[in-house]
Amino acid sequence: MDKRIYLCLAHMSGKEQDFIREAFDTNWVVPLGPNVNAFEEDLKHFVGQNKEVVALSAGTAAIHLGLIQLGVGTGDEVICQSFTFCASANPVAYQGATPVFIDSEEDTWNMDPALLEEAIKDRITKTGKKPKAILPVHLYGMPARIDEICAIASKYDIPVLEDAAEALGSEFKGQKCGTFGTFGVLSFNGNKMITTSGGGALIVPDEAAKKQTMFYATQAREPFPHYQHEKIGYNYRMSNICAGIGRGQMTVLEDHIAHHRHVHNLYAKAFEGVEGITLKSNPDDRFNANYWLSTILIDPEKTGTNYDEVRVQLDAKGIETRPLWKPMHLQPVYANNPRYVNGVSERLFNMGLCIPAGPWVTDEDVAYIVEQIKACLRK
Numbered sequence: 445m446d447k448r449i450y451l452c453l454a455h456m457s458g459k460e461q462d463f464i465r466e467a468f469d470t471n472w473v474v475p476l477g478p479n480v481n482a483f484e485e486d487l488k489h490f491v492g493q494n495k496e497v498v499a500l501s502a503g504t505a506a507i508h509l510g511l512i513q514l515g516v517g518t519g520d521e522v523i524c525q526s527f528t529f530c531a532s533a534n535p536v537a538y539q540g541a542t543p544v545f546i547d548s549e550e551d552t553w554n555m556d557p558a559l560l561e562e563a564i565k566d567r568i569t570k571t572g573k574k575p576k577a578i579l580p581v582h583l584y585g586m587p588a589r590i591d592e593i594c595a596i597a598s599k600y601d602i603p604v605l606e607d608a609a610e611a612l613g614s615e616f617k618g619q620k621c622g623t624f625g626t627f628g629v630l631s632f633n634g635n636k637m638i639t640t641s642g643g644g645a646l647i648v649p650d651e652a653a654k655k656q657t658m659f660y661a662t663q664a665r666e667p668f669p670h671y672q673h674e675k676i677g678y679n680y681r682m683s684n685i686c687a688g689i690g691r692g693q694m695t696v697l698e699d700h701i702a703h704h705r706h707v708h709n710l711y712a713k714a715f716e717g718v719e720g721i722t723l724k725s726n727p728d729d730r731f732n733a734n735y736w737l738s739t740i741l742i743d744p745e746k747t748g749t750n751y752d753e754v755r756v757q758l759d760a761k762g763i764e765t766r767p768l769w770k771p772m773h774l775q776p777v778y779a780n781n782p783r784y785v786n787g788v789s790e791r792l793f794n795m796g797l798c799i800p801a802g803p804w805v806t807d808e809d810v811a812y813i814v815e816q817i818k819a820c821l822r823k
């Protein structure tokens with residue numbers, strides 16, 4: 445095969461350039477404007493639950509502004525899923541607060557509710573105060589056990605900031621991920637479910653929270669004719685050009701999600717009965733993952749190979765794969781952070797691979813990928 449198959453390449457609808465041209469024609473080449481407003485409307489309509497949405501420069505910025513509005517500051521602790529991309533945890537550190545890492549449970553690979561409760565109790569005992577926020581992640585688009593997590597959060601009266609950066613369109617009991625917590629985070633980086641070339645959004649509870657998020661995203665400028673500042677703000681608003689791309693992408697979002705699920709179904713059929721390869725799938729019918737990336741576990745004992753050998757072999761065959769996220773509690777930068785660990789995410793990290801699932805991956809590609817993975821197995 446001479447073409448390379450990538451995990452999740454950006455895919456345009458064709459309408460993106462019309463929205464961008466309109467922005468140029470009307471000279472809205474700034475970090476606000478009609479595309480930003482319309483993109484926010486589209487997202488608000490998509491996620492439902494009467495939420496408001498603020499378009500920002502990145503998902504990381506959205507997490508940061510969520511934490512700020514939850515009052516997270518120096519000396520605070522935030523309970524954070526360990527099995528994730530660093531962008532979930534880093535904004536906690538930006539605030540001078542400490543991420544406390546929670547391991548995963550087997551069914552969703554996301555925050556283990558039992559460990560979460562154990563951690564809350566233990567932090568209160570050890571520090572004399574409650575963690576400021578709980579930050580679960582819907583990793584690879586698989587919904588976390590968000591009902592249990594929210595129930596524990598409300599039992600201890602701690603707000604939830606949901607990282608749905610990989611989970612645009614994923615649902616738990618028919619409700620969109622990102623709408624369960626006080627705040628929810630979306631990402632439109634280059635390889636996410638949709639892209640604005642780079643961007644993100646904060647899902648917020650109401651119009652007042654939307655205003656406040658926009659305030660912090662535009663340098664916390666007070667309503668005076670001159671530039672008056674009473675708080676520290678950020679330059680985090682989305683550009684009207686990027687939002688034009690986002691509006692175009694919203695016209696194909698449902699198609700993208702359907703395609704990711706279709707690819708997952710093809711993998712599910714193809715890997716059926718293959719000893720030692722387990723495709724991650726919805727644990728039961730309350731979960732409806734967007735399958736942003738399909739993920740497999742490779743059992744070394746049953747296959748006679750391992751995830752890294754498979755990765756290298758597939759790379760030589762023109763197939764991009766990627767190890768699963770390395771848990772934050774194993775990252776040198778977070779070596780000294782408190783952690784509540786059961787070994788699940790470390791084990792997953794040592795046997796898992798992300799395999800291609802994006803809009804450019806065809807049925808033939810899936811067949812080729814599966815064939816090449818099977819060719820790696822030595823048992």
Ligand SMILES: *Cc1c(COP(=O)(O)O)cnc(C)c1O
Nearest residue numbers: 502503504529531532609631633
């Ligand atoms: C991509 C991602 C983010 C950050 O989004 P950016 O738009 O890249 O800043 C946060 N959390 C997770 C889990 C992600 O995958």
